[in-house]
Amino acid sequence: KQEVTQIPAALSVPEGENLVLNCSFTDSAIYNLQWFRQDPGKGLTSLLLIQSSQREQTSGRLNASLDKSSGRSTLYIAASQPGDSATYLCAVRRQGAQKLVFGQGTRLTINP
Amino acid sequence: NAGVTQTPKFRVLKTGQSMTLLCAQDMNHEYMYWYRQDPGMGLRLIHYSVGEGTTAKGEVPDGYNVSRLKKQNFLLGLESAAPSQTSVYFCASRSWTGQTQYFGPGTRLLVL
Numbered sequence A: 001k002q003e004v005t006q007i008p009a010a011l012s013v014p015e016g017e018n019l020v021l022n023c024s025f026t027d028s029a030i031y032n033l034q035w036f037r038q039d040p041g042k043g044l045t046s047l048l049l050i051q052s053s054q055r056e057q058t059s060g061r062l063n064a065s066l067d068k069s070s071g072r073s074t075l076y077i078a079a080s081q082p083g084d085s086a087t088y089l090c091a092v093r094r095q096g097a098q099k100l101v102f103g104q105g106t107r108l109t110i111n112p
Numbered sequence B: 001n002a003g004v005t006q007t008p009k010f011r012v013l014k015t016g017q018s019m020t021l022l023c024a025q026d027m028n029h030e031y032m033y034w035y036r037q038d039p040g041m042g043l044r045l046i047h048y049s050v051g052e053g054t055t056a057k058g059e060v061p062d063g064y065n066v067s068r069l070k071k072q073n074f075l076l077g078l079e080s081a082a083p084s085q086t087s088v089y090f091c092a093s094r095s096w097t098g099q100t101q102y103f104g105p106g107t108r109l110l111v112l
Helices: none
Strands: A006-008 A010-014 A019-025 A032-039 A044-051 A056-059 A063-066 A072-078 A086-094 A100-102 A104-111 B004-007 B011-013 B019-025 B031-038 B042-049 B065-067 B073-078 B087-094 B108-112
Touching: A006 A086, A010 A019, A010 B065, A019 A032, A019 A104, A032 A063, A032 A072, A044 A056, A044 A072, A044 B042, A063 B031, A072 A086, A086 B042, A100 B042, B004 B087, B019 B031, B019 B087, B031 B073, B042 B065, B042 B073, B073 B087
Parallel strands: A010 A104, B011 B108
Antiparallel strands: A006 A019, A019 A072, A032 A044, A032 A086, A056 A063, A063 A072, A086 A100, A086 A104, B004 B019, B019 B073, B031 B042, B031 B087, B065 B073, B087 B108
16 A cells, blocks of 8 residues: 655744755555645645656746655755745656656745 | 535534535546545545536545536535544545645534
8 A cells, every 4th residue: 555754743943944854655656656735724726747757847937756666755955935834745656557646745834 | 617616615414404515516527536634634535526417426525425417516415414524525526637636725614
């Protein structure tokens, strides 16, 4: 059974810092991995999707990497801003499956 | 484009009552999903649909029924609500060829 873990559960950093969020998964037979952002009381917004054959994806100040063999992904946020404060979720989709398996999320706070 | 919308935003039910949650998408997506989000459990897939007239069970289907009579709508029904169904419910959709799932804003349900 696929399990997805995100550490730390919460992170607080000062504005302007570069930071890394971690995601690990137990079954390397994944089809893709997706990073989402969730603001309090809101839905999920897709940030980046990495195919199993890819090593990384970039969008603006965000960079996501994937190491399938070790079961790890990282989300790098450069020059953090208070507006980046949210919960970040990673989710994996297994080959041949429909469902996404989500981690518990990392609650990120950027302090001005 | 409104994307994925959900009705209602919030509802309080008494144990044993029934209700239907409505999800609508205007992106002409084939796939639609219902998830529930609970503290400490993350998001879990309840039911999904791969096209109009089709439905399938997800990870936690018990106590729920779904219908997809129109391509743009996916309904989630609770026939006899239980306190264990207190949760935040999210609908998502994706296209046949796309891999990104797009989420609605959620419905907060409280069962007393």
